[in-house]
Amino acid sequence: LAKTTQPISMDSYEGQEVNITCSHNNIATNDYITWYQQFPSQGPRFIIQGYKTKVTNEVASLFIPADRKSSTLSLPRVSLSDTAVYYCLVGPDGDKIIFGKGTRLHILP
Amino acid sequence: DTEVTQTPKHLVMGMTNKKSLKCEQHMGHRAMYWYKQKAKKPPELMFVYSYEKLSINESVPSRFSPECPNSSLLNLHLHALQPEDSALYLCASSQANTIYEQYFGPGTRLTVT
Numbered sequence: 001l002a003k004t005t006q007p008i009s010m011d012s013y014e015g016q017e018v019n020i021t022c023s024h025n026n027i028a029t030n031d032y033i034t035w036y037q038q039f040p041s042q043g044p045r046f047i048i049q050g051y052k053t054k055v056t057n058e059v060a061s062l063f064i065p066a067d068r069k070s071s072t073l074s075l076p077r078v079s080l081s082d083t084a085v086y087y088c089l090v091g092p093d094g095d096k097i098i099f100g101k102g103t104r105l106h107i108l109p
Numbered sequence: 110d111t112e113v114t115q116t117p118k119h120l121v122m123g124m125t126n127k128k129s130l131k132c133e134q135h136m137g138h139r140a141m142y143w144y145k146q147k148a149k150k151p152p153e154l155m156f157v158y159s160y161e162k163l164s165i166n167e168s169v170p171s172r173f174s175p176e177c178p179n180s181s182l183l184n185l186h187l188h189a190l191q192p193e194d195s196a197l198y199l200c201a202s203s204q205a206n207t208i209y210e211q212y213f214g215p216g217t218r219l220t221v222t
Binding site (some may be wrong): 032042 | 213
């Protein structure tokens, strides 16, 4: 049973705000929500992590509702260089994290 | 220094060859990982080392043999691989108590002929 569900792909335009929503209906009490970004032919890069409410850093914001069954990664004013795959993860699962299928974000000029 | 380095960047090997992939980090991380990633798929965990000891082997075939000589180095020894083992092999590291924040290397692109 998949722990997370995300859209397979999304398109947006430069300068827009992009929101990627992830569903995690079976999230456990001690699970955190983590997002990674991966560019082609590179390793994933940790973007942001949260437990509840809102977290913001220099790259993105993460919104988590009170029931924690979903989360939304918000990327402000995207550019072409934000084209990447974005992975939502919940856990950790013991000594490991498990990547879901991810969302392919394509930014258009 | 927040970099994980991997060598080589590319590797082509025959099914009878023996080769090794190397990974190095100097962030003082005590957890290190090997992942395998096929094209357009998410990374799949292979092995986890915690404090230089193997803590997780995700039922990886024995033709892949990991080694952690010290807290900064991680090797993956390859022997008698199959063409379907061709993939991007990623190394990552993290603090032992914050495994959700992993630092990944650029990967080794392996082609088995």
